[in-house]
Amino acid sequence: MRILLDGMGGDYAPVEIVKGAVAAAREIDDTIAILGPEDRIRECLENEGWQGDNIEVINCTEVITNDEAPAMAVKKKKDSTISKGMTLMKDGAADAFISAGSTGALLSGGLLLLGRIKGIKRPAIxxxxxxxxxxxxxxxxxxxxxxxxxxxxxxxxxxxxxxxxxxxxxxxxxxxxxxxxxxxxxxxxxxxxxxxxxxxxxxxxxxxxxxxxxxxxxxxxxxxxxxxxxxxxxxxxxxxxxxxxxxxxxxxxxxxxxxxxxxxxxxxxxxxxxxxxxxQEGAAPILGLKGAVLKMHGNSKALEVYYAVKKAIPYVENDVTGKIEKAIGKKSIFGLKITD
Amino acid sequence: MRILLDGMGGDYAPVEIVKGAVAAAREIDDTIAILGPEDRIRECLENEGWQGDNIEVINCTEVITNDEAPAMAVKKKKDSTISKGMTLMKDGAADAFISAGSTGALLSGGLLLLGRIKGIKRPAIxxxxxxxxxxxxxxxxxxxxxxxxxxxxxxxxxxxxxxxxxxxxxxxxxxxxxxxxxxxxxxxxxxxxxxxxxxxxxxxxxxxxxxxxxxxxxxxxxxxxxxxxxxxxxxxxxxxxxxxxxxxxxxxxxxxxxxxxxxxxxxxxxxxxxxxxxxQEGAAPILGLKGAVLKMHGNSKALEVYYAVKKAIPYVENDVTGKIEKAIGKKSIFGLKITD
CATH class of the missing domain: 3.40.718.10 (Isopropylmalate Dehydrogenase)
Incomplete structure (x- = not known):
């Protein structure tokens, strides 16, 4: 499993994000890929004394802030952590994406770059x-x-x-x-x-x-x-x-x-x-997107990051996305009145 | 000033309502008129050792419960505490009406029997x-x-x-x-x-x-x-x-x-x-009606009743109803865009 982590999202990025990633990586076999400016992320990893092999760094030169118009920012800043993360998810190159960045940008990125599950009208936090x-x-x-x-x-x-x-x-x-x-x-x-x-x-x-x-x-x-x-x-x-x-x-x-x-x-x-x-509850899943996307509080620190990563694993392992798609498709199972 | 009090509204009526009325009546010069079955209310007053002269009892033979369809109940039960209270307000025979009864019935009674202030679209709690x-x-x-x-x-x-x-x-x-x-x-x-x-x-x-x-x-x-x-x-x-x-x-x-x-x-x-x-905050005013109507919590006891009565006084004295009517009428004062 490859879990993407937005290294630049939230008030305490990248230091606390990297710290949380290291704590989680020490306990799991899956790979955590941190998105962000490679130099800064590597510096943080060094400061944490990280020497393991299940953390990758994916270089991103841009960041979307909370003040930007989300849809516009997602389209323009193709090398931002959020746009790149969503694109990797879309391409099947990752299993989950966790971010403490702008909710609006995550939603816009999810809709525009990753897409909704077929039949789902609106994703929900x-x-x-x-x-x-x-x-x-x-x-x-x-x-x-x-x-x-x-x-x-x-x-x-x-x-x-x-x-x-x-x-x-x-x-x-x-x-x-x-x-x-x-x-x-x-x-x-x-x-x-x-x-x-x-x-x-x-x-x-x-x-x-x-x-x-x-x-x-x-x-x-x-x-x-x-x-x-x-x-x-x-x-x-x-x-x-x-x-x-x-x-x-x-x-x-x-x-x-x-x-x-x-x-x-x-x-x-x-x-x-x-x-x-x-x-300790982990991040809030944005359900209805074509993949596991999780939103952390903007004020998340290492502990929240650690739990967000650990709680993302069963989300992916149990194929929540696939099961939602199936349930929405099979109208008979839920007696749905869905028109698409 | 004559303050109407619904003697049969709420979980602890009439005992706690009367107890609160007595406590308030001992401190104010205004008259409190308790609506309810006269015998029961007088019995409660006796139990409180009331001997003053600023509590009246207005006999009502009916009560509207929380389970009834409010508008229907208000129209049908003309001798209920809520219908009678609203009618007395409408006739100018009272200055305020306080009740811990059904919110729906109070709103319906307010709209149907007392009426809205001219220009007000909807009363609000x-x-x-x-x-x-x-x-x-x-x-x-x-x-x-x-x-x-x-x-x-x-x-x-x-x-x-x-x-x-x-x-x-x-x-x-x-x-x-x-x-x-x-x-x-x-x-x-x-x-x-x-x-x-x-x-x-x-x-x-x-x-x-x-x-x-x-x-x-x-x-x-x-x-x-x-x-x-x-x-x-x-x-x-x-x-x-x-x-x-x-x-x-x-x-x-x-x-x-x-x-x-x-x-x-x-x-x-x-x-x-x-x-x-x-x-201690008193009851919640239902603003926008043609008179001071206040709603107490259904679980109100004597203390809440006491404060509701005391807090109703400045509501009436300061002519909140008249001032709302004036503000809504004079579009220039508030720069309103109100069409009626």
Whole structure:
């Protein structure tokens, strides 16, 4: 297996990206190919004391920044890490592509250079959301690839999410729910009402609507949403979690009495923080493209890179892409109402 | 001033509603009129030892439940607390109406019996969202009245929210933002792009887009959103806050060492919990109706009722309804592009 890693994506590239690649490469037999300016990447590898043989460097002279218009940048900067990575994927020269770079550029590059799976209307960004106290996650999609959605996209999100969870987490017949403003069947806007009946008529294990407040503690595997509300959901939950954990820390260090208390509670609070820590979940797959493309947070460091590489392996090994293609093609399996 | 209180709305009616009414009535000169079956309400008043003269009881023989189709129920059950309350408001026999009953019935009753302010396209539910560590709140609207929205509704939400914050919190020129998937101007779906330009062209103090994760710590007064994403935002933040606070409590009572720590930190953690406690904020105003209508959480107890009554007073005294009507009428003031 050959895993491509965008050496120039994110806030801490290339140093932390290379550091994470080295940590992962030491544990796996597969090859990691880092895309970026060869000199800089090699220098970073040297600084890490790397002497193994399963890291390659693929020279790229350009980088796409977050400020550029994605589609334009992808077309113009043919020697950028993202354009080159997508082209290598398209050519079958790599099995997965991981990047902490611009989401827009990754999506544009995916659509323009790698392409969609036949029958898939829109690729979707799938994020792992922690279920507190359950040591598990829910796969939430779409989290921002398509802000203007149609009911059919939501059905396809349910299909892609189910296949991903089944393949990568080994969970059979994953439970799917639709993010909505109420739990009752008839709730929501026009988009949700139509998506609900499509999901209900499909062969997915659809368990109905779910409200924003219940995702964190409900035993369900896939939460289907449009890119706008998924993004709002994810970011508001994150914002609240970060604000609260910060506030807990501040409160616990106000005054000697509380400080002493905090010292005694430290390990327990640390455990809690880890439970909310997304870093070990790996990167967010962009499902629906003709290959395994994974998006890391822009602020990813070596640990996130390490987990992203390790978690990409079952994605490829279980042929998620092929299975999505098959499911979308065989209308009978899922009882789909897909027109292409 | 005569404040109507739905004695039969919510999970703890009528006992907790009456208890809260008594607590508020003891501190204010205005009259509280409780709607409900007279015998039961009077019995509750007796149990509270009420002997004052500023609580009235208005007999209602019917109640609208959460399971009923709202518009139908409002029309059919003319002697329900909600229908009667709205009719009294319409007739000018009361200044505010507070209820913890069905949101749908309150909205339907508001639209059918009380009516919209002239020029207002859709009323909106406005909720107070805590800004952590800033001892302040942001007014978020709409939180679920309209799940299918148009750009113009969002502009009107900005206007209504600004007037409410200016009148009730005394903040001049409140800062308004648009809930979106990114902070840059051009972000979002079609609805957001059009709403952005309407807000930008208005005379509101519009400061641009805001992402879900930043609301909790950004110094802005009004966050404009459509009813679907506002509902998702509010419920996901709430869900995360509740799950986290529960987890903190559980972690801190695992093992003797942590328990001792928790005992020492108790006061500080209590302070934090209070900061996230919405109960003191009062009820959520449904802005855009021809009168002050406020919706309490279904799980409201006496404390919430007490604060809802007290916070309703400045809403009426400052004539928020009249000011919204004026602002919407005088197109020149806000540079509105409103067609009616």
């Amino acid at each position: 799938a994020a792992f959301f922690p279920k507190i106290g359950m040591n598990d996650t829910t796969l939430l999609l779409d989290c921002g690839a398509n802000v203007d959605s149609k009911p059919e996209y939501l059905l396809q999100n349910g299909i892609m999410g189910s296949i991903f969870v089944e393949c990568v987490k080994g969970k059979t017949n994953p439970a799917v729910r639709l993010l909505n403003v109420g739990a009752e069947d008839a709730k929501g806007d026009e988009l949700r009402k139509e998506a609900f009946s499509l999901l209900k008529d499909s062969d997915l294990n659809f368990e109905g609507n779910i409200e924003g407040r219940d995702v964190v503690h409900t035993d369900c595997d896939v939460v289907v949403c449009d890119g706008f509300s998924g993004n709002v959901f994810l970011k508001s939950s994150e914002g609240m979690a970060l604000a609260l954990l910060k506030a807990v820390k501040e409160k616990l260090t106000e005054g000697i009495r509380a400080k002493l208390g905090a010292a005694l509670s430290y390990n327990k609070l640390k455990e809690l923080k880890d439970e909310f820590d997304y870093s | 406005a909720a107070f969202f805590p800004k952590i560590g800033m001892n302040d709140t942001t007014l978020l609207l709409d939180c679920g009245a309209n799940v299918d929205s148009k750009p113009e509704y969002l502009l009107q939400n900005g206007i209504m929210g600004s007037i409410f914050v200016e009148c009730v919190k005394g903040k001049t020129n409140p800062a308004v933002r648009l809930l979106n998937v990114g902070a840059e101007d051009a972000k979002g779906d079609e609805l957001r792009k059009e709403a952005f330009s309407l807000l930008k062209d208005s005379d509101l103090n519009f400061e641009g887009n805001i992402e879900g994760r930043d609301v909790v710590h950004t110094d802005c007064d009004v966050v404009v959103c459509d009813g679907f994403s506002g509902n998702v935002f509010l419920k996901s933040s709430e869900g995360m806050a509740l799950a986290l606070l529960k987890a903190v409590k559980e972690k801190l009572t695992e093992g003797i060492r942590a328990k001792l720590g928790a005992a020492l930190s108790y006061n500080k953690l209590k302070e934090l919990k209070d900061e996230f406690d919405y109960s």
